[in-house]
Amino acid sequence: MDDQKNIEKSPTVAAGSSSNGRGAGGRRVLLFAGRTAREILRDPLSFVFCLGVPLVMLVAMYALFSSMAPGGLFQLDSLTPGIAVFSGTFTMLYVTLLVSRDRTTWFLTRLYTSPMRNTDFVLGYAIPGILIGLCQVVICYLTAMVAGLITGSTDWISVRILPAIFCLLPVIVAYVFIGILFGSLFSDKAAPGLSSIVISAAGFLSGAWMPMETLAAGFRAFCAALPFYAAVRGGRTVLSGAVLTVGGFWRDVLVCTAYAVGMIILACLAFRFHARREAE
Amino acid sequence: MTEVKHNGDPALPRGAAIDIAGLTKVYRTGGKTTVAVDGLTLSIKAGEFFSLLGVNGAGKTTTIKMLSGLSAPTEGDATLGGFSVCKQPLAVRQIIHVSPQNTAVALNLTVKENLELMAGLWGKNGKESRAAADRVIRQMELTKVADDRAKTLSGGWQRRLSIAMALITDPAILFLDEPTLGLDVLARRELWTVISALKGQVTVVLTTHYLEEAEALSDRLGIMVGGKLRALGTVAELCARTGTEKLEDAFVALATEKGGTL
Numbered sequence: 404m405d406d407q408k409n410i411e412k413s414p415t416v417a418a419g420s421s422s423n424g425r426g427a428g429g430r431r432v433l434l435f436a437g438r439t440a441r442e443i444l445r446d447p448l449s450f451v452f453c454l455g456v457p458l459v460m461l462v463a464m465y466a467l468f469s470s471m472a473p474g475g476l477f478q479l480d481s482l483t484p485g486i487a488v489f490s491g492t493f494t495m496l497y498v499t500l501l502v503s504r505d506r507t508t509w510f511l512t513r514l515y516t517s518p519m520r521n522t523d524f525v526l527g528y529a530i531p532g533i534l535i536g537l538c539q540v541v542i543c544y545l546t547a548m549v550a551g552l553i554t555g556s557t558d559w560i561s562v563r564i565l566p567a568i569f570c571l572l573p574v575i576v577a578y579v580f581i582g583i584l585f586g587s588l589f590s591d592k593a594a595p596g597l598s599s600i601v602i603s604a605a606g607f608l609s610g611a612w613m614p615m616e617t618l619a620a621g622f623r624a625f626c627a628a629l630p631f632y633a634a635v636r637g638g639r640t641v642l643s644g645a646v647l648t649v650g651g652f653w654r655d656v657l658v659c660t661a662y663a664v665g666m667i668i669l670a671c672l673a674f675r676f677h678a679r680r681e682a683e
Numbered sequence: 684m685t686e687v688k689h690n691g692d693p694a695l696p697r698g699a700a701i702d703i704a705g706l707t708k709v710y711r712t713g714g715k716t717t718v719a720v721d722g723l724t725l726s727i728k729a730g731e732f733f734s735l736l737g738v739n740g741a742g743k744t745t746t747i748k749m750l751s752g753l754s755a756p757t758e759g760d761a762t763l764g765g766f767s768v769c770k771q772p773l774a775v776r777q778i779i780h781v782s783p784q785n786t787a788v789a790l791n792l793t794v795k796e797n798l799e800l801m802a803g804l805w806g807k808n809g810k811e812s813r814a815a816a817d818r819v820i821r822q823m824e825l826t827k828v829a830d831d832r833a834k835t836l837s838g839g840w841q842r843r844l845s846i847a848m849a850l851i852t853d854p855a856i857l858f859l860d861e862p863t864l865g866l867d868v869l870a871r872r873e874l875w876t877v878i879s880a881l882k883g884q885v886t887v888v889l890t891t892h893y894l895e896e897a898e899a900l901s902d903r904l905g906i907m908v909g910g911k912l913r914a915l916g917t918v919a920e921l922c923a924r925t926g927t928e929k930l931e932d933a934f935v936a937l938a939t940e941k942g943g944t945l
C-alpha cells in the first residue's frame with residue numbers, strides 16, 4: 404500500500420495514464436458497485452430473505468397478534484421499525500457472503516492488480532449494500548402503510564414516515580460495514596455462522612417482537628447500548644409523534660451512528676490489513 | 684506506456700521483457716519462516732512464451748505474485764517493460780494481467796459483463812469496453828456463451844473466460860497460473876490452441892503441472908525447486924543436460940537432483 408502512495412507522486416506515471424485520476428476513481432467505484440448490486444440481486448434467494456421473510460413476518464404478526472398482544476407491541480407503528488431493523492441483517496449476510504466468496508475465488512486477487520484502490524473496493528461493496536438496505540426499509544414501511552389502509556389504522560401514515568425511514572440509515576450503514584468486516588476476515592464457511600449470530604441478536608435484542616419493558620432494567624440498558632434496540636426505539640419514537648428529546652431519540656440515533664462509524668473504520672482496516680494482505 | 688502494448692500498431696514490439704534480479708520472498712507466519720522464493724534471477728524476452736515449472740510449493744505462484752506487484756519482495760527487484768515492481772508498481776499494473784490459479788470470475792455476471800467490467804476497471808470507457816469485449820469474445824471463441832452467467836459455465840469455459848478477462852485489459856505481459864487446472868483432456872487441448880494463439884502477441888509466463896502443455900507451448904522453461912531456479916532452457920537443452928528424451932524425465936531428474944543450482 405505504501406508503494407501505491409509513492410507511485411502516485413511519480414510524475415511519469417501520473418502523466419502517462421489518465422485512468423489514475425480522481426474521476427476515474429469514481430468510475431471504478433460505480434462499475435464495481437454495479438457488479439456488487441447485480442451479484443446480490445441476481446440471486447433469487449436474496450429476495451426471499453431480504454424481502455419475503457420480513458414482509459411475511461410483518462403481515463403475519465400484525466394480522467395474528469395486533470388485536471390481542473398487550474402494550475401495542477404488534478401495532479404497525481411499533482412492529483414496522485422492528486421488522487425493518489431486523490430485515491437489514493439479511494443485507495448484511497449477503498454482503499458478507501459476497502466479500503468472502505470474492506476472496507476465496509481469488510476474484511479480489513485478480514482485481515488487486517488493477518488500478519482499484521482499497522477505498523474503491525470498500526465503497527463498491529458498501530454503496531449498493533446501503534441502497535438495498537434502504538429499499539428494504541422503504542418496502543417494509545410501504546407494506547405497513549397498505550396494511551394500515553386496509554385495516555383503517557392509518558393515523559401515523561403521514562409526514563412522519565420519511566424521518567422514520569431516515570433515522571434507520573445509521574443502523575443500515577452499520578450492518579453493511581459489518582458485512583464487509585466479516586467478509587474480509589472470515590472464510591465463506593465461517594462467515595455465514597457469524598452473520599447468523601448477528602441476525603439472531605437483531606431478532607431477540609432489538610425488542611422487535613418482545614416487550615422490553617418486562618425485562619430487567621440492566622438488561623434493557625445493555626440492549627439500548629446495542630444498535631438494534633436503539634434503532635427500533637428511535638424509529639418508534641418518530642412514528643409515535645413524540646417529542647424528539649436529546650436524552651431519548653437523539654441518544655438512540657447517536658448510539659447507532661457510533662456503531663456505523665466504528666464499523667466503517669473496522670471494515671476498512673480489515674479489508675486493508677487482512678483481505679488485501681492475505682493475497683500477498 | 685502505450686509503447687509496450689501489443690494491440691494496435693503492428694510495428695511496435697509485442698509484449699514486454701521481464702528482468703528478475705535476486706527476487707526473494709520470505710514468509711513469516713507465527714514462529715515459522717518459509718523461504719518461498721530464494722534469489723531468483725532470470726530474464727524473459729519480450730514476446731517470449733515462458734513456462735515456470737516446479738512441484739507443489741516450489742514458489743511459482745509466489746513468483747507471479749511478486750512480479751505482478753501483489754506481494755512485495757523481501758529482497759531483490761524485477762523490471763517489467765522497464766518498470767520496477769518495487770518502485771513503480773502502478774506502472775507495472777498497467778501493462779500486466781494475472782489470471783490467477785483459481786478461476787476468479789464474477790459468478791452472477793454474464794461472460795460479456797465480466798469482460799466489460801474488467802475493461803472498465805482497467806480504464807476503458809463504456810464504448811471501448813463493449814468493443815473490446817466483442818473482440819475478445821471472438822478471439823477466445825466465447826460467442827455461444829457470451830450471455831450466459833459465469834456460474835453456469837463448465838470448468839473449461841470458466842478457465843477460458845478467466846483468460847479472456849486477462850486479455851481484455853491489453854496486457855503486454857500475461858501471467859497464467861495453472862490455466863488448465865482441473866480440466867479434462869479435451870478441454871485442456873482446446874485451451875492450448877487458444878493459448879498458443881497468443882504466442883508472439885504478448886509475453887506469457889505460464890505455470891503448469893502438465894509437462895506436455897509446457898512442452899507444446901513454451902519457447903523456454905524454468906524449473907524451480909524449493910524456491911530456487913534449478914534449470915533454465917529450451918526443452919531440447921533441458922533434455923540434453925539430463926540425458927533424457929522427454930521433458931517429463933528431464934523434469935523428474937532435475938527436480939529430484941540433490942544440491943546444485945544453476
Ligand SMILES: Nc1ncnc2c1ncn2[C@@H]1O[C@H](COP(=O)(O)OP(=O)(O)OP(=O)(O)O)[C@@H](O)[C@H]1O
Nearest residue numbers: 683710712717719738739740741742743744745746
Ligand atoms: N501467504 C503465505 N504465507 C506463508 N507461506 C506461504 C504463503 N504463500 C505461500 N507460502 C509458502 O510458500 C511456498 C511456495 O508457495 P507457492 O504457492 O508459491 O507454490 P507453487 O509453486 O505455486 O505451488 P503449487 O504448484 O501448489 O501452486 C510454499 O511452501 C507455501 O506454503
Ligand SMILES: [Mg+2]
Nearest residue numbers: 743744745784
Ligand atoms: Mg501455485
